[in-house]
Amino acid sequence: MPRNKVFSAVSRRTVLKSAGAGAALAAMAGLPTRAFAQEALKVAAVYTVPVEQQWVSRIHKAANAAKDRGEIEYVYSENTSNNDYERVMREYAEAGHKLIVGEVFGVEDAARAVARDYPDVAFLMGSSFKPDEAVPNFAPFDNYIQDASYLSGIIAGAMTKSKNIGMVGGYPIPEVNRLMNAFVAGVKETAPDTKFQVAFIGSWFDPPKAKETAFAQIDGGADLLYAERFGVSDAAKERGILAVGNVIDTQADYPETVVASALWHFEPTLDKAIAEVKAGTFKAEDYGVYSFMKNGGCSLAPLGTFEGKVPADVMAKVAEKEKAIKDGSFTVEINDAEPKSS
Template identity: 65%
Template sequence: MKTVFQLGRRAFIGLVAGAALTMAAFGPAAAQEKIKVVGIYTVPIEQQWVSRIHLALNAAKERGDIDYSYSENVSNTDYERVMREYAEQGANLIVGEAFGVEKPSRAVAAEYPDIKFLMGSSLPPVEPNFATFDNFIQEPAYLTGLIAGAKTKSNIIGLVGGYAIPEVNRLMNAFIQGAKETNPDVKFLVTFINSWYDPPKAKEAAFAMIDAGADIMYAERFGVSDAAKERGVLAIGNVIDTSKDYPGTVLASALWHFEPTADKAIAEVKAGSFKAADFGIYSFLGAGGGSIVVDEKLATPESITIAKAKEAEIKAGTLKIEINDAEPKSTK
């Protein structure tokens, strides 16, 4: 049986109520008026991170809140051109990733001050129209670490990431912190494949770690869970729930929900109150931007109890998971 912690469901109910209040505050006209939202992605929409953005914007489209179009697999060298084309076509809100195109994306935004930009970024927002966000799911990553640390038998856990950047590092560090709390003897193997989407490369990196003794793999990238499944070890999912694709393999997953971020930005654009702010806070557990799902058949009962208690503390504000953006290192 797969368990989604109750607190995540309460947060979702709160978001629904908040959306109703937003509609009431803006009035029927504001609620019915559609805005043009564009997504510009450097990877396929199936990729974990982008899939959550795409899912949230599609949900807003299906509600009738926005008109939504997108471009995927846009190269960094072509990103600026695509941004300009959408800007010239009258987009109201452009959503995308600025990590590899910080300078050009900010330059385009400066040229179109009346268009709002909401971009995944490691750098600060810029007035008047360049807002930023990120998947700050270090809290659920920490909770999955608690589950993994209690489960490993070899006391070796492997972690395969895309790039050693803050957005990835903070999740791995939080996971490591949790694993150490339930198992002080656990060691870690860490590697980065220097790609956001290269499943074969991630799979090979995972195989090497499994050969070195890892019996649980932290799957920050696609391909890692495939290796875990083939070798009969367990995996920890990241951003999306892939347990249906890997039954009996995915022990737990830290999930990212972009809906709170997207809905907040859309409401502000409609209300004319959009600011160049950091929307990262809407990825926190307290905002409903993160959650954890656990396979009860695989996890130890004790670790589930511990993780639920820790989640309650995080939600109550009595436990804070520090954001550690330093590059994690292997300890084995």
């Protein structure tokens, strides 16, 4: 998600859930407030895009899982414009939410200012920047899923025949660049002579534009597409070529198209934050590490209909590299530089 993204405030929907019985009892006069660990934590999220968007959908999924376990009460706002973001954060803080989650790439300074004004509230925010001890209750995270992206690239390199791969991203910022670069590194493990067409659409959610950009890359000789954005796999399906997914698993939606996907699992990140808030030990630290494969933060999706269609020696190489990543004997490079066509 970028520093400079700007979204229009299209119908911001806020979902509110009634407080649980434990919270109601604690609020009754004369009763002492119980320890955080014994009651559901009030969590709010502020999203600049719809919860259906792949990046945000993983945060939303993890929050709903914690809610279903009874660990948190969860409310959220989606389609919140950057101009409105600070106000919504303050409203949730004033309403007594103890953990606020979101993605502040376009409103870094404002978000950290809000955190300073509410020192008793924990803020877990998607951010391109590092923790700041001057704002001890603000912890940044990011989708560091370069491990899974690298593995998906190994498969892609074995599946391209033209040795020409198209890559369509949202913005050329670290969050996107590192995944594309890891994918390219994986491709070169099995097809070192592959050429890449790289394009960015300047949006986080514009499937038609992503699709048209992908069509242009197919016309340019690509027979496999890296689908960092929604819309790319649609183009691949229509033209009868393959695609590799990112963040979410869309294999069931594109059974003859999506050969592999790098999945982001936000659960380790959120669960760590919930535990720290309940223990009273939440602090400004980099939560990005909880997206690493060794911490359960990412994985390679099941091949689904492509099971058995990827060469056995390639899948053996994937398994070998995955084991090495998990045991620490191999590290996928984190390269945030903008990838270029080659």
